[in-house]
Amino acid sequence: MKSNLCSLVGALSVLLAAPPRPAPAQTLANPDISVIGDFRLAARNGELADAVGARPVQFEFEELEFNFNGYLNPYMRADVTVALPDFESLDLEEASMTVLRGLPLSTQFRVGKYFLDFGKLNTQHPHQWPWMEPPLMMRTMLGEEGLRPLGAQLSTLQAVGESAVTLSLNAFRADAFAHEHAAHEEDEDESPPETMFSGRLSWFHTFDVTSVEAGLSALGGRYDAAEALDVTMGAFDFKLRWRPDTYRSVNVIAESMLSEREVAYEDTTAAGGHEVREVSAAGAFAAIQVQFRRRWDTGAYFDSTEDAVEEGAKTTAGGAWFAFMPAEETARFNLVYRYETSDLYDFESHGVSLQFIFGLGPHRPHRF
């Protein structure tokens, strides 16, 4: 017993005498930190103002977005975006790390929470959209804020002749796909989320001062484990950019989505329970943006979709904007008009907003 105690004391003394373990290696450089603010002065017709519980004219705080980006090592980087959508809550928009290089077949691997590349518009932060509001088809088919699931992505970039072809494959948690619908609102869904899958194939080509990109996306899987509900979706996206110099450019953006979704409705017959119906929906969005001076641009958009849950309900919107960036791209004033009509409510809505966006810090340039 005594010898055991001596051994223990001996071992402890060796441990205590050992030099302390070095702290984990840390980089001396801070990540890039940037803040993007989006404030609005909004005016609405009376019916719309009543429907959203707002005054006909009022200031609105849309969002404050904090971006943290940087390299983890020579092969990997991390991107974190936290949004403050109101004065009371925080929303983790994005938190992912990407293996940039070193993988075979020109692949990159990304894991975490990120903007899923289903279509092109869903990969963009809303402050990039001069039309201001998320396209209707994204709101009904992917969710109010778009689809930013927790998952993993493998993508490859290949040259095909003079063109660039990108293929990405994603596996992600289906709970990001959750939607409210009548039969499910009061359920306590304890089922662990399923895994869904998506992919996008895009082709990009540059002709002198014009660039064109076209993409095809597909998505599918069980989005509701408790009710065993499946969804299958497809999307087509197109973007053309003519930019002869820094003073003039024209962007043409078009995207369409198709959705086949199983939806559980409360069975109102004597049998009770839930009735599963398959709801088909299609949506399309198109916009044209014309930059006519270095810091001035204008444009118009058309937006229409069938509801992904309420069968046969259609919503259509359209509008135009006129934007000015005083001095630099770090501040933008945007006057936007929007018209919307829907089978889901019985009035037409008209709104005019003056949007103020600022970007503080080294926010990275957006990709094409």
Add this chain to the structure above:
Amino acid sequence: MKTNIVLSLVALLAALFPVPYAAAKVRIVTSTMDLASIAQAIGGANVEVTSLAKGRSDPHYVEVLPSYMVKVSKAQIYLKVGLDLDRWADQIIDGSRNSRLIVVDCSGGVAPLNVPTGKIDASMGDVHPRGNPHYWLDPENGLVIAGSVVAALQRVDAAHASDYQAGYERFESLLRAKQREWALVVERVRGMEIVTFHDTWPYFCAAFGIEVQGFVEPKPGIEPTPSHTAGIIELIKAREITVIGVEPYFSARTADVIARETGARVVTLPPSVGGVEGADGYFELFDVLLATLAREGGR
């Protein structure tokens, strides 16, 4: 018979999976045409060089395009301007997925001018914290860039190390010959006072004895304002300046207004190879710049 089958299989495999031959060119992608011109001069027939920014485009703002990523994915060397001019290149390099790429910041070894002191923020405009990045406009810095290019090429393609060293020596002797040739023109422009659109020219002016007295931009990257323009008009009148230099990618609209008010001439000054006709290579760029200034305002 067995030998024939083996040889046939080897021939078939060789046809299906060709091995890159030893004389394959080193692929270099550069941010600007100036770096491309220098790299081509050093590497000669052993290199294949592509520039992402064109000579007439603003090197501060280049779009991050997938087609550029594809170009970089096939390259062995990327030449950056550095000093925060081509920050856009980082996203293109990341997007290329190229783990074997050697990225060379060509500003290494250059003594930067106009390094701001004190607190640096956006109230100073699009200021570069580590100094003015247009350093290639001093031909002596062209030699520094050439040194960086040679080191990278010798690392990637040791078999042609002596060729690259010879390329550097050829570049240096051509530079010295050009400097003697330019000396005659420099005598005509030395001490000349000009106004330019953007703060592009500190290295060029230091090298050739030209003085920039003001800028059409109130601060780097900031559009001209009426009050600043009025001040520039006063300055040009007071100092009897005859030339307003505008880079080819900036609008000459405000410069034209100033010219009408003062009688000065608006002159396109290309800061990069390919910026105007005739500026087809690194040395030709200086030929064009010096000839233009001598013609428009020299003695």
